[in-house]
Amino acid sequence: MNMDVPFAPVVVTAAQMQAIEARIFSHGMPVAALMEKVAQRITQRIQQRYPLPQFPRAAILVGPGHNGGDALVVARELHHRGYQVQMHQPVSTLKPLTADHARYAQHLGLSFCQNSQDWLAADFIVDGLFGFGLTRPVSGALADLVAVINQSSVPVVSIDLPSGLHTDSGAVLGTAIAARHSYCLGLWKRAFFQTAALPYLGQAELIPFDIPALDQAAILSQSAPIQLITPSLVRQLLPWDRPPAAHKYQVGSLLLICGSQQYPGAALLCARSAQASGVGMLYVAVPQSLRLWVVSQIPEAVVIACPETDTGAIAALPSDIHWERIDAIALGPGLGDSPIVPALLAVDKPLVLDADALNQLAQMPVEATLQARSSPTLLTPHGGEFKRLFPREAERNGDLMNCVRDLASQLHVVLVLKGAKTFIAGPDGCLWINPESTPALARGGSGDVLTGLMGGLLAQHPQPAASSGWITQLAATAVWWHAQAGCFAAQRYSQLSVSPSLLVDTLKDSLAHLRLA
Numbered sequence: 001m002n003m004d005v006p007f008a009p010v011v012v013t014a015a016q017m018q019a020i021e022a023r024i025f026s027h028g029m030p031v032a033a034l035m036e037k038v039a040q041r042i043t044q045r046i047q048q049r050y051p052l053p054q055f056p057r058a059a060i061l062v063g064p065g066h067n068g069g070d071a072l073v074v075a076r077e078l079h080h081r082g083y084q085v086q087m088h089q090p091v092s093t094l095k096p097l098t099a100d101h102a103r104y105a106q107h108l109g110l111s112f113c114q115n116s117q118d119w120l121a122a123d124f125i126v127d128g129l130f131g132f133g134l135t136r137p138v139s140g141a142l143a144d145l146v147a148v149i150n151q152s153s154v155p156v157v158s159i160d161l162p163s164g165l166h167t168d169s170g171a172v173l174g175t176a177i178a179a180r181h182s183y184c185l186g187l188w189k190r191a192f193f194q195t196a197a198l199p200y201l202g203q204a205e206l207i208p209f210d211i212p213a214l215d216q217a218a219i220l221s222q223s224a225p226i227q228l229i230t231p232s233l234v235r236q237l238l239p240w241d242r243p244p245a246a247h248k249y250q251v252g253s254l255l256l257i258c259g260s261q262q263y264p265g266a267a268l269l270c271a272r273s274a275q276a277s278g279v280g281m282l283y284v285a286v287p288q289s290l291r292l293w294v295v296s297q298i299p300e301a302v303v304i305a306c307p308e309t310d311t312g313a314i315a316a317l318p319s320d321i322h323w324e325r326i327d328a329i330a331l332g333p334g335l336g337d338s339p340i341v342p343a344l345l346a347v348d349k350p351l352v353l354d355a356d357a358l359n360q361l362a363q364m365p366v367e368a369t370l371q372a373r374s375s376p377t378l379l380t381p382h383g384g385e386f387k388r389l390f391p392r393e394a395e396r397n398g399d400l401m402n403c404v405r406d407l408a409s410q411l412h413v414v415l416v417l418k419g420a421k422t423f424i425a426g427p428d429g430c431l432w433i434n435p436e437s438t439p440a441l442a443r444g445g446s447g448d449v450l451t452g453l454m455g456g457l458l459a460q461h462p463q464p465a466a467s468s469g470w471i472t473q474l475a476a477t478a479v480w481w482h483a484q485a486g487c488f489a490a491q492r493y494s495q496l497s498v499s500p501s502l503l504v505d506t507l508k509d510s511l512a513h514l515r516l517a
């Protein structure tokens with residue numbers, strides 16, 4: 001298998017973007033030429049989205065900086081293409097290049113509208129108020145203007161990002177424009193993958209402007225990259241083709257330890273999804289009272305009946321488990337208050353920890369326990385579990401991307417922080433982001449499906465711990481596959497229909513789609 005990471009889009013901070021831009025300018029690219037180039041591309045995109053015959057009236061919001069400069073070039077170009085353009089410039093002092101464009105717009109006879117209500121009588125708005133130069137909260141008359149725009153039903157196209165969002169944290173600085181479309185310029189900024197920003201971004205799109213690879217590398221190679229998971233990465237990592245003479249013990253044996261009388265369904269969802277991952281042998285350890293039921297629901301699995309506690313959780317694992325046959329373990333979904341977690345953490349096998357296993361780990365000395373492990377460890381907390389595991393870090397560090405990255409390298413684990421945008425960080429400091437998902441997955445049990453899938457993929461690739469970067473990518477592959485199945489099911493039926501059971505059934509469809517694409 002080729003272990004090279006295929007090209008993946010990077011995600012940058014405002015400082016990195018500014019440093020790349022500064023490098024390009026220092027090598028002779030004129031600032032005005034870059035603005036012109038970018039704005040031409042934005043104009044083209046706007047024309048496609050808002051064709052002249054149906055959307056003849058454009059309202060352009062012009063800010064004081066180069067975001068406003070971009071907007072003025074877009075205004076000029078839309079004017080030349082026949083749109084009726086009205087501009088509104090709420091801040092009087094402009095940066096020199098922006099002021100030049102404003103002067104030329106006036107020379108062309110484009111009108112600046114003082115009254116924002118008149119200006120709002122348009123078919124669409126272009127938001128060029130602030131881009132990555134926003135340094136402090138939007139307040140006063142500007143905040144009122146943003147409120148009026150948001151209350152109107154006129155669709156907004158935001159240049160670079162919706163004005164009012166912090167480019168890195170995605171936090172709303174005072175107030176922010178809720179866009180219909182956001183055209184991110186050059187490279188993806190972090191805000192596009194931050195939960196706080198999601199309600200404002202609308203449909204997000206990247207408008208590239210041919211950044212030289214050398215300049216990008218010169219700035220970004222100074223730290224481990226943040227990258228987006230792509231179909232080509234996933235395609236490369238999935239175990240599509242089995243050796244012709246493969247037998248079941250050579251293509252991954254997964255031991256799933258899950259379920260309790262209180263949460264039997266979690267065990268089943270997890271097991272069915274592990275099965276869908278293609279794993280050769282699936283062992284499912286459950287409390288003995290669940291055994292017959294699990295067997296009847298998933299006949300392919302070898303169900304291991306475990307003695308149980310008074311509360312119906314697994315009390316211990318039977319002594320006759322063939323550990324030598326197990327390639328990976330997934331522990332946690334529906335486990336309840338089973339006392340077996342500390343013993344499992346000491347087993348020298350690749351291990352996925354989720355749900356109750358994480359809650360129990362949170363009661364232990366987390367750092368010492370994880371650092372003592374010799375095999376790869378993958379943690380898949382949602383936001384609540386993450387806070388329980390790492391209360392100090394979650395509270396202290398406003399930037400979750402950095403926080404997840406630091407924790408993964410410090411603890412030498414793969415850390416998967418699940419959410420609307422899931423972050424996957426590895427011991428090498430690399431961070432992967434799943435760019436596409438669906439709120440249809442916000443449903444009890446979808447996480448159990450992810451655990452089974454991740455465990456199944458891990459079992460099919462029992463690689464040495466040395467290739468930790470690759471295990472991170474495998475976790476990213478599971479996250480991607482899971483989310484794609486959600487998108488696929490939501491598209492085929494509706495967001496309301498994506499039960500975790502349907503999600504499991506759709507894993508094969510999204511995979512077939514990926515293979516044929």
Ligand SMILES: NC(=O)C1=CN([C@@H]2O[C@H](COP(=O)(O)OP(=O)(O)OC[C@H]3O[C@@H](n4cnc5c(N)ncnc54)[C@H](OP(=O)(O)O)[C@@H]3O)[C@@H](O)[C@H]2O)[C@@H](O)CC1
Binds near residue numbers: 017021067133138161
């Ligand atoms: N490399 C690229 O990607 C390219 C980038 N390009 C474009 O440049 C944009 C960045 O331009 P930019 O640096 O001029 O900053 P921008 O966002 O326009 O605003 C800064 C202005 O706002 C002001 N200001 C700040 N906060 C404020 C507040 N709360 N309330 C009021 N004022 C506030 C601040 O004033 P000051 O803080 O100095 O008082 C300053 O005047 C970028 O997003 C993209 O659109 C393209 O043209 C080419 C390729």
Ligand SMILES: Nc1ncnc2c1ncn2[C@@H]1O[C@H](COP(=O)(O)OP(=O)(O)O)[C@@H](O)[C@H]1O
Binds near residue numbers: 422440444
């Ligand atoms: N708004 C959302 N958009 C996209 N994915 C989501 C959203 N909400 C939840 N998810 C995904 O759904 C799954 C939920 O997992 P989890 O909270 O552990 O559920 P459970 O414990 O009930 O199985 C995660 O993979 C998460 O990334």
Ligand SMILES: [K+]
Binds near residue numbers: 161163
């Ligand atoms: K903007």
